[in-house]
Amino acid sequence: MMPSKPLVLSLGDPAGVGPELIVASWFARDVHSLAPFCALGGARLLAAAAKKRGLDVPVVQVSSLEEVAAVFPRALPVFGAIDGDYAPAQPCKAGAQLALDSLTQATALAISGDASALVTGPIAKSLLAEVGFAFPGQTEFVADACGVEAQDAVMMLAGPSLRTVPLTVHVALSAVPSLVTQDLITRRARIVARALQRDYGLAHPRLAIAALNPHAGEDGRFGDEDQRIVAPAIATLRAEGIDATGPHPADGLFAPRGRATFDAALCMYHDQALVPIKALDFDQGVNVTLGLPIIRTSPDHGTAFGIAGQAKAEVGATVAAIRMAAQCARRREKAA
Ligand SMILES: NC(=O)c1ccc[n+]([C@@H]2O[C@H](COP(=O)([O-])OP(=O)(O)OC[C@H]3O[C@@H](n4cnc5c(N)ncnc54)[C@H](O)[C@@H]3O)[C@@H](O)[C@H]2O)c1
Numbered sequence: 001m002m003p004s005k006p007l008v009l010s011l012g013d014p015a016g017v018g019p020e021l022i023v024a025s026w027f028a029r030d031v032h033s034l035a036p037f038c039a040l041g042g043a044r045l046l047a048a049a050a051k052k053r054g055l056d057v058p059v060v061q062v063s064s065l066e067e068v069a070a071v072f073p074r075a076l077p078v079f080g081a082i083d084g085d086y087a088p089a090q091p092c093k094a095g096a097q098l099a100l101d102s103l104t105q106a107t108a109l110a111i112s113g114d115a116s117a118l119v120t121g122p123i124a125k126s127l128l129a130e131v132g133f134a135f136p137g138q139t140e141f142v143a144d145a146c147g148v149e150a151q152d153a154v155m156m157l158a159g160p161s162l163r164t165v166p167l168t169v170h171v172a173l174s175a176v177p178s179l180v181t182q183d184l185i186t187r188r189a190r191i192v193a194r195a196l197q198r199d200y201g202l203a204h205p206r207l208a209i210a211a212l213n214p215h216a217g218e219d220g221r222f223g224d225e226d227q228r229i230v231a232p233a234i235a236t237l238r239a240e241g242i243d244a245t246g247p248h249p250a251d252g253l254f255a256p257r258g259r260a261t262f263d264a265a266l267c268m269y270h271d272q273a274l275v276p277i278k279a280l281d282f283d284q285g286v287n288v289t290l291g292l293p294i295i296r297t298s299p300d301h302g303t304a305f306g307i308a309g310q311a312k313a314e315v316g317a318t319v320a321a322i323r324m325a326a327q328c329a330r331r332r333e334k335a336a
């Protein structure tokens with residue numbers, strides 16, 4: 001079943017793989033039974049990306065999202081006049097500005113309800129900062145646009161094998177221990193549990209909380225945060241009826257037998273969460289933002305400037321992000 005409104009895709013950095021993966025996703029729309037979507041801007045740029053990738057992708061400018069469903073079977077719908085020159089692997093400020101404008105306008109369409117969900121193309125954070133982007137990433141930007149505090153917008157990486165949540169994200173590793181608090185763990189765990197119930201249909205989600213220290217500190221021999229902070233946070237969650245376990249030593253948590261014991265693993269820092277997902281499911285991994293009034297997903301990868309424009313970039317993670325956005329949007333519509 002498809003959501004009642006189309007999805008909207010932001011372009012991402014136009015020098016990255018985002019544009020070619022938008023046209024490649026449209027080209028694979030029937031194979032993957034994709035719900036109708038439109039790109040936000042970039043009609044000329046997307047046509048050039050399709051040509052460069054060797055794909056026959058007609059691009060049609062639409063004046064309303066209500067036209068998307070009728071156009072989608074025969075052409076890639078584009079809403080919005082913003083555009084730029086296609087120069088893969090040549091990032092520049094103008095491209096970063098186009099990425100930001102596309103993200104801003106696409107986010108507004110999801111918030112207004114004109115689009116059923118937002119799928120964001122990969123951006124380069126450092127380049128976006130040069131055009132005034134003052135957020136750590138797209139997660140925080142979309143949360144702010146939705147009026148949600150950054151601490152209540154939770155990044156989850158989801159693939160066929162695994163779901164992980166980095167409790168701390170784009171911060172230096174040296175800052176992590178001081179950021180790991182009982183409130184951080186319990187606040188985000190509650191959001192994850194609710195989202196797995198609401199958007200993924202898991203009535204009793206099982207949350208595994210990874211330990212910060214190797215072997216969970218080995219009874220305090222190398223670090224006591226797991227005893228002092230993580231274990232009490234888990235006790236608080238369990239007292240509330242949330243099925244949280246741990247602190248689990250991360251080295252064994254993602255083995256097949258470990259993965260079978262939980263629905264999502266809450267991890268202490270970015271790479272503890274993202275390494276297993278990208279190792280196991282790179283070409284099907286989805287970055288989804290939990291805790292928002294809208295559905296927002298993105299592929300699990302970045303701009304991949306080194307291969308942009310060479311028809312080497314795998315489309316799987318973008319397709320997975322589109323599919324997950326449509327599934328979550330549809331589930332929310334049915335529950336409304
Ligand atoms: N979703 C996002 O917006 C997102 C995600 C991760 C990184 N980033 C940003 O992207 C920029 C580059 O980051 P990075 O180099 O660490 O990560 P990256 O994901 O862009 O690239 C990492 C490696 O994966 C490869 N790769 C990425 N996507 C691929 C695809 N679809 N098919 C085949 N190979 C692929 C790249 O060629 C590279 O070798 C940074 O500015 C980073 O902040 C954005």
Ligand SMILES: N[C@H](C(=O)O)[C@H](O)COP(=O)(O)O
Nearest residue numbers: 137138139140287298300301
């Ligand atoms: N941490 C994400 C990843 O590596 O996939 C990526 O940086 C995207 O973060 P935002 O969606 O917040 O930009």
